[in-house]
Amino acid sequence: MAARPDNTHQARLLRLLRDEGARSRAELGEVVQLSRSKLALELDRLVTLGLVESAGLAVSRGGRRSGIMRVASRVRFVGIDIGATSIDVAVTNGELEVLGHLSTPADVRDGPAIILDQALELLGKLRAKGVATEINGAGIGLPGPVSFREGMPIAPPIMPGWDRFPVLEAMSQELRCPVLVDNDVNVMALGESHAGLARSVDNFLLVKIGTGIGCGIVVNGEIYRGVSGSAGDIGHIRVDDRGPTCSCGNTGCLEALFGGTALARDAVVAARSGRSPFLAERLSETGALTAQDVAAAATAGDAVAGQMIREGGRHIGKVLASLVSFFNPGLVIIAGEVADLGHILLAQIRSVVYQRSLPLATGNLPIVLSELGGTAGVIGATRLISDHVFSGTHA
Numbered sequence: 001m002a003a004r005p006d007n008t009h010q011a012r013l014l015r016l017l018r019d020e021g022a023r024s025r026a027e028l029g030e031v032v033q034l035s036r037s038k039l040a041l042e043l044d045r046l047v048t049l050g051l052v053e054s055a056g057l058a059v060s061r062g063g064r065r066s067g068i069m070r071v072a073s074r075v076r077f078v079g080i081d082i083g084a085t086s087i088d089v090a091v092t093n094g095e096l097e098v099l100g101h102l103s104t105p106a107d108v109r110d111g112p113a114i115i116l117d118q119a120l121e122l123l124g125k126l127r128a129k130g131v132a133t134e135i136n137g138a139g140i141g142l143p144g145p146v147s148f149r150e151g152m153p154i155a156p157p158i159m160p161g162w163d164r165f166p167v168l169e170a171m172s173q174e175l176r177c178p179v180l181v182d183n184d185v186n187v188m189a190l191g192e193s194h195a196g197l198a199r200s201v202d203n204f205l206l207v208k209i210g211t212g213i214g215c216g217i218v219v220n221g222e223i224y225r226g227v228s229g230s231a232g233d234i235g236h237i238r239v240d241d242r243g244p245t246c247s248c249g250n251t252g253c254l255e256a257l258f259g260g261t262a263l264a265r266d267a268v269v270a271a272r273s274g275r276s277p278f279l280a281e282r283l284s285e286t287g288a289l290t291a292q293d294v295a296a297a298a299t300a301g302d303a304v305a306g307q308m309i310r311e312g313g314r315h316i317g318k319v320l321a322s323l324v325s326f327f328n329p330g331l332v333i334i335a336g337e338v339a340d341l342g343h344i345l346l347a348q349i350r351s352v353v354y355q356r357s358l359p360l361a362t363g364n365l366p367i368v369l370s371e372l373g374g375t376a377g378v379i380g381a382t383r384l385i386s387d388h389v390f391s392g393t394h395a
Contacts, residue, residue, distance in 0.1 A: 009042045011390050078135055078175070079381030081380075083143050087115065087122060092379070096194060096195070103374065104122060112165040136178075137180075139384040143184045143211070144157065179385070186384075188216060189206040191379040194380065197331065202218070207320065207335070209335070209339050211259055216232055234319055247261075263294055263308065267294050271283040276297060278296075291341065294309065317351065322357075333370050
């Protein structure tokens with residue numbers, strides 16, 4: 001089992017070095033407010049554990065030069081981001097810099113045995129490249145409701161065969177290291193908090209628009225999961241009582257109106273009806289349509305595709321406007337594959353939110369597209385597990 005800090009002082013030092021990079025002993029002492037002897041004791045213990053190492057000497061501040069400390073170069077974390085149609089796996093160092101990243105198309109409906117084996121295969125390829133020997137911990141994001149305490153999905157609508165599958169237990173046994181499992185949107189929000197546009201924002205929302213739709217809620221720098229772990233599942237808020245049937249069994253859910261599956265469905269209808277010549281031609285060439293095809297059609301000036309995106313933006317905006325008035329976030333980030341529809345979608349969402357939400361809530365509210373792209377999930381997964389490993393508790 002990988003080493004862990006012994007107490008909260010060591011945990012605070014590790015997180016500081018992870019988030020801020022190498023620091024001199026003098027600088028560390030000023031931040032954590034420990035005496036020189038106590039600081040030396042805690043740092044020496046972390047060195048013994050193999051979690052911290054020396055990185056030379058700092059510039060003199062008028063006396064003896066202080067030693068620079070950093071997270072040990074051998075520390076490795078693994079991030080696994082399982083989506084509805086893809087798997088991403090990354091290995092980072094102790095400062096959560098990505099050292100290797102692989103992805104592959106996948107269908108989460110194939111079930112946990114196949115999907116987790118595919119994730120482990122990607123990790124094996126990364127390890128074969130020499131980016132990791134010992135692993136200090138692994139974080140996993142799943143595209144459905146997750147019991148964070150138990151580390152397993154609970155009745156996930158788009159994941160047949162996954163209900164109550166012990167993902168945490170299975171992957172802990174495979175990897176022989178600490179593992180945490182969370183909803184993929186929460187993990188993406190952590191990624192944005194660590195390395196994205198939300199680095200300096202303590203309260204924000206991340207809306208992922210992919211095959212499904214979810215919302216990561218960050219309060220005072222921490223993920224808010226709710227009592228049972230289902231907070232932020234906005235894809236199943238009812239928007240239209242007469243709308244289409246959703247994968248959850250209800251009708252008119254936001255996800256059923258504008259998730260990736262819904263957009264592909266509507267694109268096929270537009271193609272077959274002849275309303276969209278661009279989509280009709282693309283359908284005849286490929287036999288299927290995706291959100292990316294709709295984006296391409298809109299870029300080419302296809303009026304129907306543009307209308308589909310604007311209508312979807314209105315649906316998202318209506319739900320988000322209520323959330324903004326209720327939560328009063330400092331930032332809203334739009335992410336996910338369908339978010340690649342870009343500024344047509346973003347403009348519509350902004351318009352509806354700014355029109356419908358309270359002026360006090362939107363007066364200084366940026367609504368932006370994620371800049372992390374496909375790395376938000378894997379970085380967030382490593383942030384999740386590093387928070388746990390560097391916590392100073394051994395529960």
